Amino acid sequence: xxxxxxxxxxxxxxxxxxxxxxxxxxxxxxxxxxxxxxxxxxxxxxxxxxxxxxxxxxxxxxxxxxxxxxxxxxxxxxxxxxxxxxxxxxxxxxxxxxxxxxxxxxxxxxxxxxxxxxxxxxxxxxxxxxxxxxxxxxxxxxxxxxxxxxxxxxxxxxxxxxxxxxxxxxxxxxxxxxxxxxxxxxxxxxxxxxxxxxxxxxxxxxxxxxxxxxxxxxxxxxxxxxxxxxxxxxxxxxxxxxxxxxxxxxxxxxxxxxxxxxxxxxxxxxxxxxxxxxxxxxxxxxxxxxxxxxxxxxxxxxxxxxxxxxxxxxxxxxxxxxxxxxxxxxxxxxxxxxxxxxxxxxxxxxxxxxxxxxxxxxxxxxxxxxxxxxxxxxxxxxxxxxxxxxxxxxxxxxxxxxxxxxxxxxxxxxxxxxxxxxxxxxxxxxxxxxxxxxxx
Numbered sequence: 001x002x003x004x005x006x007x008x009x010x011x012x013x014x015x016x017x018x019x020x021x022x023x024x025x026x027x028x029x030x031x032x033x034x035x036x037x038x039x040x041x042x043x044x045x046x047x048x049x050x051x052x053x054x055x056x057x058x059x060x061x062x063x064x065x066x067x068x069x070x071x072x073x074x075x076x077x078x079x080x081x082x083x084x085x086x087x088x089x090x091x092x093x094x095x096x097x098x099x100x101x102x103x104x105x106x107x108x109x110x111x112x113x114x115x116x117x118x119x120x121x122x123x124x125x126x127x128x129x130x131x132x133x134x135x136x137x138x139x140x141x142x143x144x145x146x147x148x149x150x151x152x153x154x155x156x157x158x159x160x161x162x163x164x165x166x167x168x169x170x171x172x173x174x175x176x177x178x179x180x181x182x183x184x185x186x187x188x189x190x191x192x193x194x195x196x197x198x199x200x201x202x203x204x205x206x207x208x209x210x211x212x213x214x215x216x217x218x219x220x221x222x223x224x225x226x227x228x229x230x231x232x233x234x235x236x237x238x239x240x241x242x243x244x245x246x247x248x249x250x251x252x253x254x255x256x257x258x259x260x261x262x263x264x265x266x267x268x269x270x271x272x273x274x275x276x277x278x279x280x281x282x283x284x285x286x287x288x289x290x291x292x293x294x295x296x297x298x299x300x301x302x303x304x305x306x307x308x309x310x311x312x313x314x315x316x317x318x319x320x321x322x323x324x325x326x327x328x329x330x331x332x333x334x335x336x337x338x339x340x341x342x343x344x345x346x347x348x349x350x351x352x353x354x355x356x357x358x359x360x361x362x363x364x365x366x367x368x369x370x371x372x373x374x375x376x377x378x379x380x381x382x383x384x385x386x387x388x389x390x391x392x393x394x395x396x397x398x399x400x401x402x403x404x405x406x407x408x409x410x411x412x413x414x415x416x417x418x419x420x421x422x423x424x425x426x427x428x429x430x431x432x433x434x435x436x437x438x439x440x
Contacts, residue, residue: 010408012398013417018388021297024366024380029290033440036284036327042440043329047175052336053329054175056116057195059159063112069105071161072171075149075179076103076128082137083146091134099128104165115160116194117172117186118259118267119152122226124308125179129169143394143411148307149179150332151317152186153231155259157198160188176332187259189267197259197269200234204254207325208279209298213272214253216246221260222272226311229298230324233258235282236271245271252276287326292367295322296378296390299413304394315376318392318413319369322378328439337437338371344438357433361387361418369437370418372429377418387418397422 007016017023034042047053063071078100083091127147134146152158158172158181169180206227213225227233236257243249253273262268274280279298285291296318305312313321316334323330331337346360361379364370364387368379377389396410398420405425410416421429 010406011396011410011414011416012406012420013386014415018383018415019300021293023383024293024388025290026366026381029293029366030286030288033287033289034326035287039284039287039327043327046329046340046342050331050336050340050342052176052331052333052340054173056157056159056173056175057191057198059114059173061114061191063114063161065108065110065112068108068112068161071173071178072103072105072108075171076100079146083134084137084139086133086135086142090137099130099132102129102164102166102169104163107165108162112162115188116191117158117160117170117188118194118197119154119156119158119181119185120187120221120259120261121154121185122228122311123152123181123185124148125150125152125172125174125177125181126169127179129164129166129171129180143304143309144306145309148309150174150177151308151313152181153228154225155197155231155233157194158186160186175329183265184261187261187267188265193267197234197257200257202235203232203283204235204256204274205281205284205325206231206233206279207281207285207295207298209302211274211278211280213256213258213274214248216248216272218246219260219270219272222258222270225258225272227274229295229321233274238271241271245273248273254278254280254282281325284327285325287328289366291326292322292378293380295325296380296413299392300390300415302392302413304392304411304413306394313392315392319376319378323439330439334371334374334376337369337376338435342437343440345435346437347435348433354430357430357436360436361430364436365438367439369439370433371435371437372423372432373434377429380415383417388415389418390415397424 078096158174160170162171216223233256237255260268303312364379370377377391380388392413393410397407423432
């Protein structure tokens with residue numbers, strides 16, 4: 001007996017052929033766009049010139065009251081719009097007063113020490129030091145949670161700027177975000193050990209959407225630890241462990257070193273194994289158009305996760321993780337990416353003629369980034385003369401043949417044409433294009 005699982009879709013213009021990365025690859029698509037040396041220079045220039053990118057290693061050992069307060073208030077601010085909890089109950093002024101009290105503002109001194117740390121697990125970055133879930137007052141679902149800002153991945157370095165009143169949260173600054181993280185998910189150390197780990201020359205790069213370390217019965221912190229695309233971990237195979245690690249012969253594995261949190265909160269390291277068959281690469285991937293396509297399709301169908309919720313990612317997280325596999329650093333939020341001077345940018349005013357945008361879309365290459373308000377799409381190429389993109393997207397609108405608007409959901413990493421998509425009841429995606437960026 002045989003079974004079939006036919007392709008079914010209500011996404012306008014999409015055929016089954018569009019869901020294969022090979023369909024979009026071009027004969028010249030394996031040419032290197034930038035070498036690793038060029039990418040390193042590209043990153044240095046961007047970090048130096050963009051306010052939303054931080055050189056964590058350059059953060060001073062101490063911050064003044066004014067500087068620390070500015071960091072804190074860059075993220076923790078009472079919203080201008082009403083919020084509700086998961087059950088629909090309104091968030092009151094008293095609730096926000098409680099979140100403000102948690103900031104521990106009274107502990108800020110004229111002179112405040114800065115510590116450093118590595119993330120030891122995938123963990124959320126939050127607006128306030130709380131796990132409470134808040135939503136827009138008119139939210140019809142619970143997908144977009146307003147205190148969720150971003151994520152840290154294992155091995156991410158941060159500067160630890162301040163602690164919450166209950167001592168359970170830390171205000172941290174990463175390379176592209178400042179927010180609150182649970183102290184239990186980071187390990188504190190001096191500046192030197194943190195950046196010695198980060199700067200390790202021989203490293204394994206996670207190139208699959210997710211890869212896990214091998215189970216071991218001895219060290220739970222590094223057993224079946226999930227690592228997302230773009231995470232890099234130092235390779236380390238000391239002679240004493242080359243024949244046996246946690247009771248297993250490691251000859252079929254990459255042996256890596258991972259950060260752990262000791263019982264006193266300090267930074268330690270333990271070895272772990274990643275199977276050689278896993279979707280990983282020693283060093284960064286070559287930066288090519290075909291590799292951009294390959295990496296993007298590894299997320300196809302993953303659930304949309306605002307601020308990396310639901311063990312997934314959002315539209316800019318999708319772009320970030322792809323470009324991290326080439327060693328390229330980008331700002332976190334779509335507006336910051338869009339407005340940055342990174343790469344080659346074509347910007348459009350509100351009154352820009354549609355024809356100019358269509359010409360640019362016709363010339364777009366795989367990996368080019370198309371920005372509309374609050375969203376970014378990544379170009380795949382042209383199909384039957386129409387530009388297509390892959391993007392991590394929440395909703396979907398398009399105009400039916402009878403002129404009415406279909407409004408539905410995608411809520412995942414999706415392949416779509418660009419031209420038929422509607423931004424709202426009156427404007428198309430093309431109408432609302434603000435910028436198109438080539439990262440080079």
